[in-house]
């Protein structure tokens with residue numbers, strides 16, 4: 001039997017272990033909640049982290065880095081490689097803007113190349129940090145991924161705006177749209193997916 005207290009009214013509940021992960025109605029207040037895993041019940045019977053994902057129940061739903069989770073796994077590894085490649089390209093251009101006509105025509109170019117590169121390097125570090133959480137299946141992974149996706153939109157916006165002002169080109173909306181679409185797809189996935197809840201439990 002699983003003994004715990006209703007998270008709403010505190011009524012003592014006692015249900016068979018076979019109901020772990022199932023909905024159970026409190027006989028006193030009618031609140032419907034998920035029967036917690038014993039590891040999520042404090043000695044006083046209080047459900048720990050009642051608002052957080054429950055401890056994974058083995059055999060219930062998909063788990064592990066498979067299914068749709070393959071795509072963020074690839075993205076976390078390829079992202080820094082692509083970023084560092086692009087970085088080497090823009091550093092190659094740096095010499096063009098150090099002296100001569102180009103430097104006079106685009107006075108802010110050098111600053112923009114160095115500044116946006118620093119931001120890209122910071123994002124690469126953040127990506128590697130999140131990848132380490134991801135592959136170690138840490139509980140904080142979904143939050144870290146969401147922060148990374150949000151930071152990516154902000155950094156992309158700053159870099160695109162900085163480049164367009166330094167090189168006097170129109171604002172390239174494409175890159176910003178891409179990072180927004182990526183976030184719009186993956187943030188809900190990391191919040192709602194059963195596989196995510198079952199995988200990042202360390």
Ligand SMILES: [Zn+2]
Nearest residue numbers: 006009026029
């Ligand atoms: Zn209750």
